[in-house]
Amino acid sequence: MSTLRLRGGRLYDPAHGIDGEVCDLGVRDGRIVALHENEPVDREHDVSGMIVMAGGIDLHSHIGGGKVNLARLLLPEDHRPAPRTDNPLELASCGACTPGTLATGYRYAEMGYTAAFEPAMALSNARHAHMEMGDTPILDHGAYVMLGNDELLLEMLAEGGDPALVRDYVGWAINAARAMGVKVVNPGGISAFKFNQRKLDVDEPHVQHRVTPRQVVHALARALTELAVPHPLHIHASNLGVAGNIASTLATIDALEGLRGHLTHVQFHSYGTEGPHKFSSAALALVEAVNAHPNVSIDVGQIIFGQTVTASGDTMTQIRNAALGSPRKWVGADIECDAGCGLVPFRYRDQSYVNALQWVIGLEIFLLANDPWRVVLTTDHPNGGPFTSYPHLIRLLMDKSFRDEQLARLHPEVAAHAALREIRRELTLYEIAIMTRAAPARLLGLADRGHLGVGAAADIAVYREDADREYMFRTPEYVFKDGELVARQGRIVATPVGGTHFVEPGFDGAIEQRIARYAEHHHALDFRNAAIGRDELCTCANGGQLLVTPCAVHGTNGT
Amino acid sequence: MSAPAAVFELRLRALPRFRVDLAGVTPLALGALGEAEAGRVAIRHGNEALALGELFEIRRRPANAPALHFEGDLSRFDRLAWEMEDGEIRVDGPVGHYAAARLRGGLVAVAGDAGGFAACEMAGGELAVAGSVGDFAAAALPGSMDGMRGGTLVVRGDAGARFADRMRRGTAFVFGNAGDFFASRLVAGTIALGGRCGAHPGWAMRRGTLVFAGETPAVPATFVETGHDLRVIWTLLARDLARAGGPFTALPDRRVRRFAGDIAVDGKGEWLLPE
Secondary structure: OOEEEEEEEEEEHHHHHEEEEEEEEEEEEOEEEEEOOOOOEEEEOOOOOOOEOEEEEEOOOOOOOOOHHHHHHHHHHHOOOOOOOOOOOOHHHHOOOOOOOOHHHEEEEOOOOEEEEEEEEHHHHHHHHHHHOOOEOOOOOOOOOOOOOHHHHHHHOOOOOOHHHHHHHHHHHEEEOOOOOEEEEEEOOOHHHHHOOOOOOOOOOOOOOOOHHHHHHHHHHHHHHHOOOOOOOEOOOOOOOOOOOOOHHHHHHHHHOOOOEEOOOHHOOOOOOOOOOOOOOOHHHHHHHHHHOOOOOEEEOOOOOOEEEEEEHHHHHHHHHHHOOOOOOOOEEEOOOOOEEEEEEEEEOOOOOOHHHHHHHHHHHHHHHHOOOHOOOOOOOOOOOOHHHHHHHHHHHHHHHHHHHHHHOOOOOHHHOOHHHOOOOOOOHHHHHHHHHHHHHHHHHOOOOOOOOOOOOOOOOEEEEOOOOOHHHHHHOOEEEEEEEEOOOOOOOOOOOOOOEEEEOOOOOOHHHHHHHHHHHHHOHHHHHHOHHHHHHHHHHOOOEEEEEOOOOOOOOOO | OOOOOEEEEEOOOOOOOOOEOOOOOOOOOOOOOOOOHHHHEEEEEEEEEEEEHHHHEEEEEEOOOOEEEEEEEOEEOOOOOOOOOOOOEEEOEOOOOOOOOOOOOOEEEOOOOOOOOOOOOOOOEEEEEEOOEEOOOOOOOOOOOOOOOOEEEOOOOOOOOOOOOOOEEEEEEEOOOOOOOOOOOOOOOOEEEEEOOOOOOOOOOOEEEEEOOOOOEEEEEEEEEOEEEEEEEEHHHHHHHHOHHHHHOOOHHOOOOEEOOOOOOOOEEEEEEOO
């Protein structure tokens, strides 16, 4: 038994409405407990004056799987300038926008994050994703399996889309891939691309299956509701990056018909067509729709200026972006017609009108949204920028003068006209704690993460108060993972193996016959190897804990 | 205000056990330091940091221009003159990989052989290797779009495979033979070869000039003879290349045929084949 006390810290624990209350925090055997004031403990840290939050949770970060690995292969130069660490605990690993698995774990933990979720796991490549995440130290991890462009689901929908059939198929897929949820990427569009369609609007039929993205979104959202999977359908909407795509985004919200949905990297989906460049911010329209639809949550996908790589399952979009790549190279791939994959290196430039406006749109969404519980802080790592820029992003959100300084450096037309100039709001520590911990935990259904209540996992970040919020969030004084000190003043001091989060919704096993039949005719992989067993997952995940989040009883509504 | 220039003589004490990274050990970087200070400069040896003085006996003497003179077998020393801006480095024996890689200016002279990726992505200055170079000399580092972008590379021995892969400016000489895929994916620049080359010379070259002063290679189907009157340009080019000496001395006296290619890509490159 080991006990720990953090004495005198200022707690920000939005899940319990605690906003900067000074109070001690006790930990026993990796869990938060109520310790008596005089109870002797094994270790005690005086954190008076410091800010104590739960460990950060990134619910959308591309950290594992084929696409991430292809990005590393595409950009070996990203691994060249890595500063060599003198920390003997860190094994060699480097990279900025395509960090190696080890560097991913170290860099996240250093800034107080203790969990990250891979949003785009291909069903047929789930093992690879779990292995890479298992190789990522310290962090707990999980992944959403990509559905909605797989031929079998589209076939089912083309046949009329029997909800029970779709539900069981989705349930099987989540179990087989050991996923935490389901993501749909450009619903039906990646498949349509393979039939030579170059765009697919929400109500436009897939040329082969005659299915629309609206149907795909609704069918998946309904299936997840019936399966009572806690994380709502994770939606990468149609027409990513296209001027005027706010219409598709609003239509996608409409397609949910009140069912829960999580619109991811909405910054890339909030563009209008006004102004001299026929490209404008539709942040207000997006935020109004989100405010009006309590069934909808979002993460932002803020862009950060500089070099990165866009990594997406959305082949239809990436083939369009390939010509904009910098450096000009790209790679696309597909496995088993599951979904797709496209990687295009990209350099966001503050003097580019479009990039500058993208930067502004992301911040406008953060600052206009009125319910932080439905807004998660992300850069869609690495698509908008590497996750290591979160402290910078937090400062932009918390510091109006810093934000204005940055805004003034942008393309002059954007700097002069952006609505962002008039937004005075500065997010509070409480709101940041919601967007980076409490809200993602709640959206994922993680009952014992993202908060500091008794019984929660002792994933804790302690920051030394500093007016420069970027510095403060970059170098937490202490970071604990399951009660173990893993980082001290931005330096890794322990590298435990993280756990794997997943869900196990119930489904009617009869569906397996149909999947097996389909796989036999169309897949290279044997159906009998499709599902990942628990033991195998444990091996894939490097022996880390298997963290099952319960789904409510089969057939009931999980909301 | 510039520091007084100095020549450092660095005599290798013993062959190190692991590979050593010499990045940062340049004439300008050491120039401002005293003998003892230079000996404390940290370099990487395998996975650990080591003081320069532990590997080398260091002598400093004032001079007009900054320079480093290495004595000993440096074949385990990589990234000699990495990103060097100016000054002179001389090595009296062989060196490891990435010699003069990303060189921007100054002179690097190696009396022995150099390993892989010599002069890769070099942008200015000169690398002269009296021995041979490994694969990917004057080429691009893995992942980069461009190889050598300027300056001069002189190899008096042989070159390995993929010599000048993706090179886009500058001049390179190989006195001896070159390996397979000589000047593959060349974007621009001038390369003169004194000996013979391996398979697939000029594969997918877009522009640039290859002068085959030695054995005439078989011309692939994706290169075509142009029949241009080359007398003026050849007089100028041949005279310039002849200054390198060796197999290039007689170039001005030889007549030349011109082939364009690789027409499988851009087709604006040229092979000059002296008769």
